Amino acid sequence: MLCVENLHYSYGTINALSGISFQVNEGEIVALIGANGAGKSTTLLNISGLLHPQSGLIKYQGVDISKLPPHKVVEAGISLVPEGRRVFSRMTVLENLVMGAYLKKSRVEIKESIERVFDRFTRLKERRNQLAGTLSGGEQQMLAIGRALMSKPKLLLMDEPSMGLAPMLVQEIFSIAKEINQSGTTILLVEQNAYMALSIAQHAYVLETGAIVLQGTAEEIANNPEVKKAYLGE
Template sequence: MLKLDNISVYYGAIHALKGISVEVKEGEIVTLIGANGAGKSTTLRTISGLLKPRAGQILFEGKNIAGLPAQDIVKMGISQVPEGRRIFANMTVLENLELGAYTRKDSAGIAADLEKVFARFPRLAERRSQIAGTLSGGEQQMLAIGRALMSRPRLLLLDEPSMGLAPLLVKEIFAIIKEINASGTTILLVEQNAHMALSIAHQAYVLETGRITLAGKAADLAQSEAVRKAYLGG
């Protein structure tokens, strides 16, 4: 479904991604793990059109999308849940969700998808008229995921969904990610919590300073001594 082929990205003179190649097959959860500053968020921002690669191709369902405007990439079926949630804090829960569907014109479909989001996240249904900035961190993460789902993505990019959440909420968010995948959405997950990410992913890549150093089945990487030492606390 998605293929990054030898992607290089720069921030000014800084070479952030150094020729990385990643594949995401339809129906899978693929995770990118690595330390802070390894290039994980940069990878997602490049796929979603917020950054332009200086070299390489990004193929989504066979079409090269590298350098396309972000809104066109959303229309093609890729949606991102950004790091730090980035909800619209001064707007209501409902308004945030409606903005997630801004590329769509099918009002009946949008209404149906709103109800699906509220069924998946009952706490958002209870707070639909509440100002989003007053939600708890976990509720804001649910809102950010719900907003991304409103564009009906076939590929969902998740950037650090567990960041800043209590352990119980982390479990809840990961259960929701598995459920979204089971209902037919392919997922590319960037996550500091390597243990949780590897427990739900099919395939995994380890990024270190802009390069992929390991790749394989998530279950195999979870057993790898190098990965355990570096990311799983021994």
């Protein structure tokens, strides 16, 4: 479904990505794990069109999307849940969701998408007219996921969904990710919480200073002694 080939990206003189290659098969959850500054978020920003690679290819369903602007990437079927949630704090929950459907022309379709999100996130339905900035961290994360789902993506990019959340909410967010995947959406998950990411993923890649140093099934990566020591606290 998604194939990243020899991707390079630099911020000035700092190499963020040094020729990474990986793939995401349809129907999977693929985890990209690594420490802060490893290049995980930069990878997702390149896939989503918010950044463009200096060299390399990003192919989605066989088509090169490396140079597409973000709205065209969304149109193609890829949606991003950004790091730090990035909800529109002065807009209501409902208005945030409508923003996620800005490419849709049919009011009926938008209404159906909103109802689907509210069915999945009942707390958001209860707070539909509340300003997004007044929601709790967990509710804002649910709103960011709901907003991304409004465009009915085939591939969902999730950037650090557990960041800043209490342990109980982390469990809930990962359960939601698993449900979304089981309902037919492929997920590329970037996460510092390696234990949780590997517990729901099928395949995983370990990123260190802009390079992929390990890859395999999530189970293989979770049982790797180096990964256990560096990321799983064992």
